[in-house]
Amino acid sequence: MIVEMTQVWRRRGRRQVLRGVDLQVKPGSVTGLLGPNGAGKSTTLRVLLGLLPPQSGSVRLFGEPWTRSSLARVGASVDGPSFYGHLSARRNLAVHASLIGVDGGAVDRALTIAGLTDVQHRRARTFSTGMRSRLATAIALLGDPELVILDEPQNGLDPEGVREIRELVRRLRSSGKAVLFSSHVLGEVAAVADDVTCIVAGRTAYSGSLSGFAPDGDLEAAYFAVTTAAQG
Numbered sequence: 631m632i633v634e635m636t637q638v639w640r641r642r643g644r645r646q647v648l649r650g651v652d653l654q655v656k657p658g659s660v661t662g663l664l665g666p667n668g669a670g671k672s673t674t675l676r677v678l679l680g681l682l683p684p685q686s687g688s689v690r691l692f693g694e695p696w697t698r699s700s701l702a703r704v705g706a707s708v709d710g711p712s713f714y715g716h717l718s719a720r721r722n723l724a725v726h727a728s729l730i731g732v733d734g735g736a737v738d739r740a741l742t743i744a745g746l747t748d749v750q751h752r753r754a755r756t757f758s759t760g761m762r763s764r765l766a767t768a769i770a771l772l773g774d775p776e777l778v779i780l781d782e783p784q785n786g787l788d789p790e791g792v793r794e795i796r797e798l799v800r801r802l803r804s805s806g807k808a809v810l811f812s813s814h815v816l817g818e819v820a821a822v823a824d825d826v827t828c829i830v831a832g833r834t835a836y837s838g839s840l841s842g843f844a845p846d847g848d849l850e851a852a853y854f855a856v857t858t859a860a861q862g
């Protein structure tokens with residue numbers, strides 16, 4: 631397993647936000663993280679990235695107990711796009727590449743996989759929301775990570791942007807990477823995910839294959855059935 635979280639608990643302020651999160655990500659697969667607003671999806675991703683230590687439970691990455699050094703094999707975009715608006719996409723990537731010590735070849739590979747080669751010389755501040763989202767993902771890809779984590783990548787995108795993210799996620803999978811992304815866009819989860827984890831009120835209500843979650847292909851009906859039952 632690339633990710634194996636078992637019975638993770640975590641408070642934020644006085645609230646017990648996570649109260650039993652189980653999450654698995656298999657090699658080379660795409661996992662969609664679902665759940666209502668405030669269910670704990672972002673908190674779960676933050677625990678995985680070591681931004682918030684778990685109070686209890688176990689977090690394993692790449693088959694071993696979590697360590698900070700294992701994050702070298704993870705690329706993440708969890709806090710929205712962050713880059714220098716006055717620099718081109720290419721220069722932004724070059725700055726990040728030198729920070730993490732990878733060569734110019736990594737910049738070209740990240741531009742290609744994020745679908746930004748044609749606009750690489752444009753200043754980032756002129757980018758649409760969709761292009762910004764792909765630039766953030768390109769930055770996450772620089773270190774050639776085995777696991778890519780995206781927090782609500784479709785957020786605020788128009789239909790074309792949503793389609794570009796779908797194609798990007800598929801390219802990531804075809805290049806052998808595992809992808810974990812949170813989303814409220816059920817149609818996109820249905821279109822790209824192999825597996826689904828659904829968190830409701832801080833607990834995992836379902837974790838397994840997409841086809842097991844929605845055997846008849848109706849992800850919306852399955853989502854409401856699982857979230858209603860878990861809120862019980």
Ligand SMILES: Nc1ncnc2c1ncn2[C@@H]1O[C@H](COP(=O)(O)OP(=O)(O)OP(=O)(O)O)[C@@H](O)[C@H]1O
Pocket residue numbers: 642643645647665666667668669670671672673674
């Ligand atoms: N910095 C913080 N301090 C205190 N509480 C927080 C903080 N961040 C989030 N929370 C609370 O933790 C709970 C879970 O938030 P989280 O962002 O993990 O949920 P989410 O499933 O990602 O939600 P959404 O779908 O709205 O993004 C919410 O009740 C939220 O108010």
